[in-house]
Amino acid sequence: MNAPEETRVPDGAALDGATVVVVGGSGGVGEGVVRSLLAAGAVVVATGRDEGRLAGLAARRATEGLPGTLHTRVLDAMAPSLDADVGELAREFGAFDGVVVAVASWGDQGRKPALALDDREWQDLLDGNLTSVFRLFRAFLPRTAPTGVVLQLNGMSADIPFPGSAGVALSAAATKSLTLTLAAELGGRGPRVVQLVLGVVRTRARQQAGIDDVRWIDATQIGDHVVDLVAGVGPLADTPLQYFTDRSEGPRPGPAFR
Numbered sequence: 619m620n621a622p623e624e625t626r627v628p629d630g631a632a633l634d635g636a637t638v639v640v641v642g643g644s645g646g647v648g649e650g651v652v653r654s655l656l657a658a659g660a661v662v663v664a665t666g667r668d669e670g671r672l673a674g675l676a677a678r679r680a681t682e683g684l685p686g687t688l689h690t691r692v693l694d695a696m697a698p699s700l701d702a703d704v705g706e707l708a709r710e711f712g713a714f715d716g717v718v719v720a721v722a723s724w725g726d727q728g729r730k731p732a733l734a735l736d737d738r739e740w741q742d743l744l745d746g747n748l749t750s751v752f753r754l755f756r757a758f759l760p761r762t763a764p765t766g767v768v769l770q771l772n773g774m775s776a777d778i779p780f781p782g783s784a785g786v787a788l789s790a791a792a793t794k795s796l797t798l799t800l801a802a803e804l805g806g807r808g809p810r811v812v813q814l815v816l817g818v819v820r821t822r823a824r825q826q827a828g829i830d831d832v833r834w835i836d837a838t839q840i841g842d843h844v845v846d847l848v849a850g851v852g853p854l855a856d857t858p859l860q861y862f863t864d865r866s867e868g869p870r871p872g873p874a875f876r
């Protein structure tokens with residue numbers, strides 16, 4: 619059984635020198651993705667809003683001797699300057715070979731029945747989980763290499779009811795729709811656009827809080843799949859809708875829509 623801090627083949631070959639941005643790289647799932655990308659030799663730009671969280675990520679990676687290179691940058695998807703900020707990243711790092719959108723915002727309202735949300739809570743949840751993703755696609759897609767991939771990580775609430783977390787769930791459904799719409803609009807011209815729906819993930823933060831289950835998917839297993847997608851290898855390299863909800867089954871294609 620893999621521990622969350624382990625990765626598959628840390629040989630540095632698969633993504634040698636490729637540049638991959640992980641938006642939300644300081645988050646629970648993002649950290650596992652960052653680690654796998656570094657193990658594959660990528661130049662990784664991990665972003666988040668909180669400098670302290672980014673510094674923690676950098677400190678944990680610094681001692682591991684992984685072949686890739688980690689840069690951390692503060693980036694707020696809701697900042698008016700987002701487009702300029704992403705333009706700055708593109709000037710610094712060149713066209714991106716991969717962009718992973720791994721943002722989540724649970725809000726401060728806690729679990730609440732849908733109709734108990736007040737207007738501010740509703741708007742904050744939509745801003746944090748839907749508008750943020752739209753703005754990130756709009757800023758990053760044009761700056762991604764035509765051979766690259768823009769990937770949104772999502773949860774199963776994109777497909778199924780999620781009582782007590784309506785704002786998060788309906789945003790998940792909407793960002794799934796948005797991602798698939800973008801993939802269809804591009805129609806194979808330009809970067810690949812991928813929606814990856816995940817089951818429950820074992821993250822470092824969850825384990826530290828004593829919340830763990832060996833049946834959950836390791837964040838680095840997701841990262842290893844992301845490495846394949848950025849490298850453009852494997853049976854799902856060109857599949858817009860994919861699921862990784864069962865750790866023993868691994869990633870699988872979603873239904874195709876024609």
Ligand SMILES: NC(=O)c1ccc[n+]([C@@H]2O[C@H](COP(=O)([O-])OP(=O)(O)OC[C@H]3O[C@@H](n4cnc5c(N)ncnc54)[C@H](OP(=O)(O)O)[C@@H]3O)[C@@H](O)[C@H]2O)c1
Pocket residue numbers: 641642643644645646647648665666667668669671693694695696719720721722723746750771772773774816817818819820821
């Ligand atoms: N954890 C799971 O079990 C699970 C299961 C299925 C799917 N997922 C998906 O995985 C993704 C990440 O979830 P997670 O559990 O890793 O969440 P998380 O630990 O809360 O991390 C969220 C990340 O997103 C960043 N972020 C949030 N709002 C942002 C904004 N407006 N602009 C820029 N960055 C922002 C956070 O940075 P700051 O902390 O600095 O704000 C943090 O780096 C989500 O799409 C979620 O649906 C997670």
